[in-house]
């Protein structure tokens with residue numbers, strides 16, 4: 001089989017067979033197909049697309065490029081959840097303990113921050129001594145005992161995706177719907193949960209900029225999941241504004257704890273409850289009305305908080321953070337910005353917020369690989385809120401005045417205040433079921 005011919009076929013919109021796709025994935029993973037040939041094929045996919053059958057074949061070949069976990073010892077339906085990434089998206093940290101408190105099992109492998117979007121693993125590692133590098137045995141044991149465990153992607157899971165993602169990053173081939181689908185779904189399928197809930201985000205702080213593109217991606221991922229024998233659903237959600245009040249690692253963990261303690265309730269709480277309810281339905285715990293009630297009850301009763309504490313302690317972390325958030329890392333400098341005029345907050349550009357937090361050190365850049373766990377921003381007003389002149393708008397946390405000043409300029413430009421409120425966009429745009 002000539003790789004040259006396969007590139008030519010995709011370029012000419014001629015479908016590849018399953019065997020031809022496996023040849024590409026295996027050859028590239030084992031170093032037999034050079035980067036320049038794979039780059040050419042990825043670019044052909046970017047420009048011409050792939051059929052659903054080809055996307056399924058690509059996903060399965062990528063899944064099979066490394067190890068697949070065996071979750072059968074959990075002896076219950078397991079539920080995984082994936083977010084396509086956004087600003088202030090800490091829903092996993094809420095959803096996993098809520099679902100566990102309702103009797104569900106959530107074995108979850110998460111990633112680190114990518115570009116201006118934060119990563120669940122970085123957030124969890126802001127909890128003193130929290131370990132995300134557990135062995136597979138520990139991962140399974142903790143899930144069985146507590147109902148949830150969140151660790152970093154490790155071992156030899158989907159090596160094809162690791163190599164292909166690195167190449168896509170260098171060759172402007174990241175934003176292709178079939179390639180994103182295969183990348184995400186191959187990892188989900190290698191983890192092996194019975195049910196997969198996908199939170200597909202659109203907006204300025206997401207990979208997909210429009211609800212239409214998010215829907216195309218969501219439908220494709222649900223089809224691929226189903227064809228691989230999984231129960232799969234997707235929720236399409238708005239990421240034009242940051243999710244919740246906090247953006248940054250320890251700051252987001254603090255918001256999670258305050259939410260679990262019932263001290264705050266905002267759009268994040270509503271989305272986390274909606275996601276948890278869908279996961280419980282998929283796990284067979286009841287219909288959506290009952291599962292929503294169960295999720296709300298787990299939050300209100302404090303049972304979800306206790307699951308979060310148990311998960312932290314089982315992963316070596318200091319569970320006392322649940323009672324005293326001052327135990328989380330803090331940045332030295334804290335500056336609050338006040339509204340210069342009265343009116344309604346009509347937009348907060350989430351991509352700009354992500355970039356401001358990256359500048360503060362809350363994410364990794366090539367010249368600053370270490371994260372400042374305390375850095376970030378906390379908003380005191382959300383889109384739709386009224387703000388009086390002189391009311392607090394947001395507080396920036398960073399290690400120096402200079403870094404905070406730069407973030408303040410960027411954030412101030414990212415917030416729009418007008419005389420009249422804007423039309424509110426619902427957080428959940430659509431639910432895609434099989």
Ligand code: URA
Nearest residue numbers: 084179180181183184
């Ligand atoms: N997240 C992934 O894991 N892969 C992609 O291609 C895009 C987002």
